[in-house]
Amino acid sequence: MATLEINDLHVTVEADNATKEILRGVDLTVKQGETHAIMGPNGSGKSTLAYSLAGHPKYTVTGGTVTLDGEDVLAMTVDERARAGLFLAMQYPVEVPGVSVSNFLRTSATAIRGEAPKLRTWVKEVREAMERLSMDPAFAERNVNEGFSGGEKKRHEILQLELLKPHIAILDETDSGLDVDALRVVSEGVNRVREGGDVGTLLITHYTRILRYIKPDFVHVFAAGRIAESGGAELADKLEEEGYESYVKGGASA
Amino acid sequence: MADNTPAGSTTDGAITVGQPADARVSAAPSYDVADFPVPHGREEEWRFTPLERLRGLHDGTAEATGGLRVEVTAPDGVTVQTVDRTDPRVGRAGKPVDRVAAQAYSSFEKASVVSIPKEAILTEPVRIAVHGEGGTVYGHQVVEIGAFAEAVVVIEHTGDTTMAANVEYLVGDGAKLTVVSVQDWDDTAVHAAQHTALIGRDATFKSVVVTLGGDLVRLHPRVVYGAPGGEAELYGLYFTDEGQHQEHRLFIDHDTPHCRSNVAYKGALQGQDAHAVWIGDVLIRAAAEGTDTYELNRNLVLTDGARVDSVPNLEIETGEIVGAGHASATGRFDDEQLFYLQSRGMRADDARRLVVRGFFGELVQQIGLADLEERLMAKIDAELEASVG
Ligand SMILES: Nc1ncnc2c1ncn2[C@@H]1O[C@H](COP(=O)(O)OP(=O)(O)OP(=O)(O)O)[C@@H](O)[C@H]1O
Ligand SMILES: [Mg+2]
Numbered sequence: 001m002a003t004l005e006i007n008d009l010h011v012t013v014e015a016d017n018a019t020k021e022i023l024r025g026v027d028l029t030v031k032q033g034e035t036h037a038i039m040g041p042n043g044s045g046k047s048t049l050a051y052s053l054a055g056h057p058k059y060t061v062t063g064g065t066v067t068l069d070g071e072d073v074l075a076m077t078v079d080e081r082a083r084a085g086l087f088l089a090m091q092y093p094v095e096v097p098g099v100s101v102s103n104f105l106r107t108s109a110t111a112i113r114g115e116a117p118k119l120r121t122w123v124k125e126v127r128e129a130m131e132r133l134s135m136d137p138a139f140a141e142r143n144v145n146e147g148f149s150g151g152e153k154k155r156h157e158i159l160q161l162e163l164l165k166p167h168i169a170i171l172d173e174t175d176s177g178l179d180v181d182a183l184r185v186v187s188e189g190v191n192r193v194r195e196g197g198d199v200g201t202l203l204i205t206h207y208t209r210i211l212r213y214i215k216p217d218f219v220h221v222f223a224a225g226r227i228a229e230s231g232g233a234e235l236a237d238k239l240e241e242e243g244y245e246s247y248v249k250g251g252a253s254a
Numbered sequence: 255m256a257d258n259t260p261a262g263s264t265t266d267g268a269i270t271v272g273q274p275a276d277a278r279v280s281a282a283p284s285y286d287v288a289d290f291p292v293p294h295g296r297e298e299e300w301r302f303t304p305l306e307r308l309r310g311l312h313d314g315t316a317e318a319t320g321g322l323r324v325e326v327t328a329p330d331g332v333t334v335q336t337v338d339r340t341d342p343r344v345g346r347a348g349k350p351v352d353r354v355a356a357q358a359y360s361s362f363e364k365a366s367v368v369s370i371p372k373e374a375i376l377t378e379p380v381r382i383a384v385h386g387e388g389g390t391v392y393g394h395q396v397v398e399i400g401a402f403a404e405a406v407v408v409i410e411h412t413g414d415t416t417m418a419a420n421v422e423y424l425v426g427d428g429a430k431l432t433v434v435s436v437q438d439w440d441d442t443a444v445h446a447a448q449h450t451a452l453i454g455r456d457a458t459f460k461s462v463v464v465t466l467g468g469d470l471v472r473l474h475p476r477v478v479y480g481a482p483g484g485e486a487e488l489y490g491l492y493f494t495d496e497g498q499h500q501e502h503r504l505f506i507d508h509d510t511p512h513c514r515s516n517v518a519y520k521g522a523l524q525g526q527d528a529h530a531v532w533i534g535d536v537l538i539r540a541a542a543e544g545t546d547t548y549e550l551n552r553n554l555v556l557t558d559g560a561r562v563d564s565v566p567n568l569e570i571e572t573g574e575i576v577g578a579g580h581a582s583a584t585g586r587f588d589d590e591q592l593f594y595l596q597s598r599g600m601r602a603d604d605a606r607r608l609v610v611r612g613f614f615g616e617l618v619q620q621i622g623l624a625d626l627e628e629r630l631m632a633k634i635d636a637e638l639e640a641s642v643g
Contacts, residue, residue: 055596056593057593079601082597096591096594097613098609099608107604111599112598164599
């Protein structure tokens with residue numbers, strides 16, 4: 001049973017020759033099968049949390065611990081974390097020139113699974129996963145994220161989620177930039193993976209809209225670099241009505 | 255990819271009408287080196303080249319000292335001759351267009367002529383192994399293929415040299431000639447050469463230029479059509495490492511109706527002061543109705559400190575053409591891309607290899623020479639290993 005445990009996590013970035021503390025003591029435990037929504041205003045540090053968990057080199061952990069099933073995640077390289085079962089669907093997926101989606105997916109799956117998937121079953125697996133996400137098969141031959149629309153990038157992230165089957169999935173604003181149809185398609189993709197029961201999900205969002213499609217077990221309000229309040233799904237309704245104002249005022253300012 | 259052009263690169267394309275590409279160079283083509291002034295470096299055709307690294311090839315101070323081993327392996331029926339400059343085949347494809355090529359033409363002792371008889375269909379390639387043993391060399395090579403013959407010629411350059419040369423390809427009517435020129439020099443070599451192809455009626459010329467080594471390599475592939483219906487495909491691949499200057503200057507002279515040309519050059523750069531230059535001049539003259547041409551240059555910058563100059567020029571003097579286009583782009587492989595790939599489980603060196611192999615793979619496939627494909631990819635991997643380490 002996969003468990004991600006974040007304890008008193010502090011993270012800084014270097015910006016304009018100054019060190020800026022962004023995460024100020026994050027505590028959170030995500031277990032396999034659970035879905036946690038992390039909601040917070042712009043600039044509160046949600047992406048910083050996501051990137052720090054994935055190991056992005058720009059972010060420096062200055063305190064706290066992160067473990068996955070007791071293993072020290074912070075001691076792992078980016079690729080080791082991915083192979084240990086962490087997956088980050090990015091808010092702004094990166095273009096990779098010269099690498100086709102099909103080559104990228106196959107190389108990723110080979111790395112994560114520890115062996116190359118059998119070509120015949122793999123081709124079918126990818127084709128079916130793309131169909132479910134209403135992706136044109138021609139996508140497979142395009143370069144990764146190059147010239148993709150915002151919605152296409154997000155579908156491509158969820159396609160990877162479906163194929164790589166992580167233990168812990170961090171979805172950073174997968175809902176942003178999607179129209180209603182795309183939001184539904186992408187949410188269905190996330191739900192298919194959740195229904196497998198093997199994944200713990202950290203759903204980062206600014207808006208409650210996506211929570212109509214993906215029902216969280218827990219909702220956490222993120223403000224000024226830490227979790228300001230935690231509750232059940234009903235907390236999202238409160239945020240829908242009241243917004244983040246009370247948390248922003250209450251939280252320490254940067 | 256075009257939107258992340260690194261500082262110091264130029265990707266400015268130009269479509270102008272009425273000014274022949276050759277009009278921008280500082281002297282008319284000539285066989286005689288005395289017809290060219292010594293370049294000072296600000297001329298259009300020299301402005302990207304570090305003249306001081308040409309070791310005197312450009313100013314008359316580089317005396318021929320010899321030191322080149324050439325081995326030709328040719329299937330039956332192919333003749334290999336060493337001839338004087340009076341041989342009618344020498345100089346037939348065209349005149350030297352810059353001072354270094356003219357110096358080579360004025361200074362070579364004997365020319366080598368490889369001749370593939372008409373209607374011969376070679377099943378094995380002709381191999382020309384050129385190995386530099388230090389010293390300064392002026393060379394002249396002619397490859398002649400008779401009407402309706404088909405052949406592949408592979409020229410491989412290794413070792414150390416300071417060399418200026420002219421290579422001529424005389425492609426007979428209806429013939430199909432593929433030439434692969436690999437510059438796999440030691441990192442100390444200097445190599446400047448003009449490659450001129452004269453393409454006969456309905457003939458096909460395919461050139462594959464692979465530049466990996468050398469301190470300075472400056473190649474000038476040129477295509478001239480002798481009669482209508484000719485087709486030229488020019489492919490190039492370079493991997494420019496720390497401190498290397500690799501320059502490819504192409505010129506396609508469409509002065510004959512109903513000819514086609516297709517150019518695709520791709521380069522990867524890594525390391526401090528790696529410098530790649532790509533110039534693609536395509537001129538469609540008034541008489542060349544029915545021309546179809548496309549040229550492309552793409553560069554992938556793998557590290558900081560490398561510089562690319564990419565300048566396509568398409569000049570069109572007639573509206574009666576089938577198609578004409580060009581594209582140039584320089585992209586970077588950066589930390590964000592590396593992070594993205596690593597976050598999908600790939601190790602850093604696997605991620606880099608994926609990107610570089612992907613970048614070149616399409617081109618290597620397009621070249622369509624199965625046995626070359628694997629060798630090229632292996633060479634690219636080796637280049638990558640050498641510095642990723
Ligand atoms: N690489 C970085 N360099 C400099 N500052 C950064 C960097 N990453 C984040 N920050 C700063 O840290 C703060 C939190 O940013 P972060 O992107 O984590 O917020 P967020 O909650 O994801 O916001 P949004 O809702 O806009 O996505 C912001 O003030 C931001 O400017
Ligand atoms: Mg964010």
